[in-house]
Amino acid sequence: MPRYGLVIDLKRCIGCDACSIACKAENATSRGIMWNRVLKYETGKYPDSRLNFLPITCMHCEDPECVKVCPTGASTKREDGIVVIDSDKCVGCRYCMIACPYATRYFFDELRSYYPEHMTPYEKEGYQKHKLGTVQKCDMCQSRVERGLQPACVEVCPAEARFFGDLDDPDSEVSRLIREREGFVLNPEFGTKPSVYYLPKDEVKK
Amino acid sequence: MEMTDTLRKQKVWGWSVATYLFLAGMGAGAYLMGFILGLVNSEFALFSKIAIILAAPLMVIGLFLLVLDLGQKQIFAMVFLRPLSSWMARGSIIITIFLILDIIHIGLWIWPFNILADNAGAFLALGIIGSIFAVLTMIYTGLLLGAAKPIPFWSQTVLPVLFLVSGISTGIMGTAFILTIFGLSAGTAVEPALVRLARYDVFIVIVEAIILVVYLYRMYQLAEARLSANMVVIGNLSARFWVG
Numbered sequence: 001m002p003r004y005g006l007v008i009d010l011k012r013c014i015g016c017d018a019c020s021i022a023c024k025a026e027n028a029t030s031r032g033i034m035w036n037r038v039l040k041y042e043t044g045k046y047p048d049s050r051l052n053f054l055p056i057t058c059m060h061c062e063d064p065e066c067v068k069v070c071p072t073g074a075s076t077k078r079e080d081g082i083v084v085i086d087s088d089k090c091v092g093c094r095y096c097m098i099a100c101p102y103a104t105r106y107f108f109d110e111l112r113s114y115y116p117e118h119m120t121p122y123e124k125e126g127y128q129k130h131k132l133g134t135v136q137k138c139d140m141c142q143s144r145v146e147r148g149l150q151p152a153c154v155e156v157c158p159a160e161a162r163f164f165g166d167l168d169d170p171d172s173e174v175s176r177l178i179r180e181r182e183g184f185v186l187n188p189e190f191g192t193k194p195s196v197y198y199l200p201k202d203e204v205k206k
Numbered sequence: 207m208e209m210t211d212t213l214r215k216q217k218v219w220g221w222s223v224a225t226y227l228f229l230a231g232m233g234a235g236a237y238l239m240g241f242i243l244g245l246v247n248s249e250f251a252l253f254s255k256i257a258i259i260l261a262a263p264l265m266v267i268g269l270f271l272l273v274l275d276l277g278q279k280q281i282f283a284m285v286f287l288r289p290l291s292s293w294m295a296r297g298s299i300i301i302t303i304f305l306i307l308d309i310i311h312i313g314l315w316i317w318p319f320n321i322l323a324d325n326a327g328a329f330l331a332l333g334i335i336g337s338i339f340a341v342l343t344m345i346y347t348g349l350l351l352g353a354a355k356p357i358p359f360w361s362q363t364v365l366p367v368l369f370l371v372s373g374i375s376t377g378i379m380g381t382a383f384i385l386t387i388f389g390l391s392a393g394t395a396v397e398p399a400l401v402r403l404a405r406y407d408v409f410i411v412i413v414e415a416i417i418l419v420v421y422l423y424r425m426y427q428l429a430e431a432r433l434s435a436n437m438v439v440i441g442n443l444s445a446r447f448w449v450g
Contacts (some may be wrong), residue, residue: 069353071295072284091284092277095294097218098354107218109277133277 002166003062003081004140005195006154007174007183008055012161015040015053019153019162023057026141026152028126031112035104035138036153052201055162057153058083058104058138059186059194066096066105074134081167081195082140090134097135101190105137140164167195222271227347228376229271230301231369233264234343235377237308241333241340249399257381258311261340264380265305272298293350300346304339311336344373364421371417375410378403 015038023029023036039054060083067075067083074089075096097105108130113119119127130136141151145164149155154164165174174197177183183197240257243250273282285298311332348366382400 065353069292069294071286071288071291071298073288073291089281089284090278091281093275093285093294094218094277095292095350095353098351099292107277131278133279135277 001079003168003195004145004164005060005081005167005174005197006057006140006151007163007165007177007197007199009161009163009177009181009199010052010054010201011199012159013038013053013055014159014161015051016158018156018158019055022152022156023138026144027139028123028129029106029136030108030110030127030130031114033106033108033136035106035136054198055153056102056104057196058140059102059192059196060138060140062193062195063191065099065101065190065192069095069099071095078142080145082142082145083137084139084142085135085137087131087134087136090131092133092135094135101187101192102194105135108132108134108136219275222275226268226271226275227369229264229268230347231344231373232376232380233261233268233308234304234340235373235375236264236381237261237304237377238337238340238344239374239378240381241337243403245330245333247399250403253381253385253399253403255315256384257377258308260381260384261308261377262305262312265301265308269301269305292353293346297346297350300339300342304336304343307332307336307339341370344370364417368414368417368421371410371414375407375414378407378410382407 017038020034020036020038024034027035029035036055036057039056041052041054042049043052044050060077060081062081064075064077064083067077071093072089072091074086074091075083076086077083092107092109094107097103097107109132111127111132113123141149141153144151150164154162163174163177165172167174167178169175170179177199178197181199183199185194185197236257240250240254240261243257244254273279276282285295286302287295289295289299311329314329314332345366348369351360351365354360382404385400
């Protein structure tokens with residue numbers, strides 16, 4: 001069984017948010033909910049300042065806090081490492097959102113369309129996938145992965161900064177990149193062992 | 207930044223959970239103190255009765271607010287299914303058992319059920335079990351918030367103690383308040399007892415204040431939590447902190 005993970009190359013990321021948009025297009029998340037987002041922050045002082053980007057999504061942790069605390073068993077970790085939420089079991093208590101150290105879970109409490117008066121045909125169709133009053137998050141495009149495709153954010157990234165693959169396979173591209181470029185995870189001190197790795201931006205220290 | 211304005215501030219827990227914390231603390235504290243004081247001193251018989259009765263509506267309102275807060279209210283009973291998972295599941299079981307025990311306690315005073323338990327032993331046993339669940343009701347919330355690792359302000363060992371002391375203090379005052387506004391204590395033996403109790407409660411509030419100061423000070427020493435501590439003491443949440 002593979003253990004799927006993502007590798008995000010911070011040296012290549014140009015902060016274009018194509019991943020965020022591809023995610024919305026693929027998953028039809030409601031307005032205001034972003035399973036994937038790109039944080040922007042500045043380092044240094046003018047004129048030596050620089051804008052940096054940090055794409056954030058569910059870390060699909062090996063030891064996920066959200067799965068541990070879920071009182072109903074709605075949040076589970078699949079054998080292939082993807083952390084998913086069964087919206088039929090979710091009661092919407094949002095304890096997982098409190099427990100997640102990466103704040104990548106969203107509560108779908110209100111259906112909001114992008115245009116004030118009406119929903120587009122896409123929204124009408126796409127929003128049926130989601131259940132109001134439940135918590136949702138990135139599912140690593142599990143339906144795409146099952147069809148042998150890459151997650152939408154990986155596929156769309158114009159800078160080729162995102163990689164998807166099997167972390168358990170030492171010969172996979174993701175494993176190789178983590179090994180060769182000294183990939184790291186965010187906030188390892190939380191001890192949840194994320195499956196999303198980042199490749200350092202060599203010349204700029206964070 | 208163009209994306210962040212469409213990212214709505216996520217609503218996690220709001221006023222209904224906060225109100226629940228207050229009501230359940232008060233209810234469980236009232237039950238615990240009602241039972242203990244009724245046991246040690248017969249002067250407190252009326253106080254004890256009112257406290258134990260008061261716990262029921264407070265818990266009912268509190269539990270109602272909790273269910274109201276859920277996204278999927280119709281399947282709320284799902285939270286009981288995995289008691290090993292977290293304090294969310296265990297807590298739901300604890301507060302439900304506490305409410306049931308309290309209702310049984312009240313029910314046994316009412317005809318015709320009073321004949322079922324006319325001996326003091328039954329009340330003693332019920333009261334002890336009820337008190338255990340009252341204590342659990344007060345402290346589990348502290349453990350519940352402890353799961354929020356990235357929020358050091360919540361994940362502290364003193365939090366359950368703080369909630370326990372706060373529950374006891376508000377429980378006493380809630381009961382005293384009911385006794386006073388309904389004039390139940392006026393001119394009876396309860397009145398001097400109540401005055402003494404108010405003095406004890408001042409002492410409890412002082413203990414609570416000391417715990418709070420220790421807590422806030424420790425938080426201030428932790429870099430990440432300093433922001434939270436400042437927010438509460440001098441920042442935009444300070445009005446709610448000092449008045450509440």
